[in-house]
Amino acid sequence: MATDYAAIREAIVDGDADTAAALGRDVAETAENALEAVDTAATVIREVGDRFGAGEIYLPEMVLAAEAMQAFMDEVTPRLEAEAQRSGESRETAKVVIGTVKGDIHSIGKNIVATMLSASGYEIIDLGVNVVPMDAISEADRTGASIIGLSALMTTSMPYQKEVVSLLTELDRRNDYWVIVGGGPVTSDYADEIGSNGWAPDAAAAVQLCDRMMSSGTGPATAPFIGKEEE
Numbered sequence: 001m002a003t004d005y006a007a008i009r010e011a012i013v014d015g016d017a018d019t020a021a022a023l024g025r026d027v028a029e030t031a032e033n034a035l036e037a038v039d040t041a042a043t044v045i046r047e048v049g050d051r052f053g054a055g056e057i058y059l060p061e062m063v064l065a066a067e068a069m070q071a072f073m074d075e076v077t078p079r080l081e082a083e084a085q086r087s088g089e090s091r092e093t094a095k096v097v098i099g100t101v102k103g104d105i106h107s108i109g110k111n112i113v114a115t116m117l118s119a120s121g122y123e124i125i126d127l128g129v130n131v132v133p134m135d136a137i138s139e140a141d142r143t144g145a146s147i148i149g150l151s152a153l154m155t156t157s158m159p160y161q162k163e164v165v166s167l168l169t170e171l172d173r174r175n176d177y178w179v180i181v182g183g184g185p186v187t188s189d190y191a192d193e194i195g196s197n198g199w200a201p202d203a204a205a206a207v208q209l210c211d212r213m214m215s216s217g218t219g220p221a222t223a224p225f226i227g228k229e230e231e
């Protein structure tokens with residue numbers, strides 16, 4: 001059955017969680033490409049955010065839309081996992097500590113990245129949201145992770161991505177972890193500037209990014225930054 005993108009859009013914009021959940025179930029059961037449906041939902045929720053930013057709607061409306069998006073994602077996530085598993089060739093994998101940085105509670109995008117990485121064979125240690133920089137490093141130490149993934153959705157929280165890189169450098173431990181960053185306002189140039197190892201615009205690209213790092217054969221301290229490919 002063809003995915004009803006217009007209905008997904010309407011349910012999220014209207015903040016109708018029940019309908020969004022039902023549409024999520026439809027996608028999980030019948031869609032040809034679940035990730036494409038998730039990308040559509042992500043575009044819609046960002047548009048809702050733009051309208052909030054422009055003062056056209058109020059916070060409660062953005063909250064309702066986010067809840068509808070979450071209800072949709074709850075239904076689609078198992079299918080997303082199955083899809084990624086099917087397309088996964090054999091690859092070198094590793095442990096990834098992932099979280100949304102301090103001061104920031106946005107979790108939807110981070111969760112999609114975690115789901116896709118996990119389905120692709122990576123072991124995920126999800127620290128949740130509002131993660132203090134040193135905690136990301138301590139958890140990576142504790143779990144023996146190779147990669148630290150940091151999500152930030154607000155310009156005000158982006159500096160905490162930088163702080164993780166700076167802390168590792170100050171501790172003389174920059175070679176211990178690949179640090180990758182992402183999230184709505186985070187650009188490839190910013191990611192390069194703060195000294196992270198890589199950036200990806202979406203969850204599928206995040207998997208490719210980790211794959212490239214794990215097969216690079218070099219250490220994080222000397223590896224060239226991997227971000228937006230030059231056109």
Ligand code: B12
Nearest residue numbers: 049053104105106107108109151154155182183184202203
């Ligand atoms: C949904 C949402 C919320 C929900 C969050 C629900 C949840 N559980 O996540 C709620 C309603 C709770 C919320 C709250 C707030 N929000 Co809000 N929110 C959004 C919104 C509309 C969408 C974010 C989203 O889910 N996008 C969809 C996902 C799929 O996309 P994504 O996160 O970018 O992730 C993808 C990629 O970026 C990438 N990626 C993401 N993380 C990572 C990590 C790595 C390592 C990699 C490689 C890749 C990667 O892959 C993902 C999948 O494709 C944005 C608008 C926007 N343009 O982003 C505003 C937005 C981020 N919020 C904003 C604001 C201001 C707030 C509040 C402060 C509002 C308030 N007055 O209370 C609070 C924040 C409180 C806090 N301390 O964090 C502003 C931020 C402005 C700024 N300063 O930069 C935005 C931009 C809206 C706006 N235009 O004003 N918000």
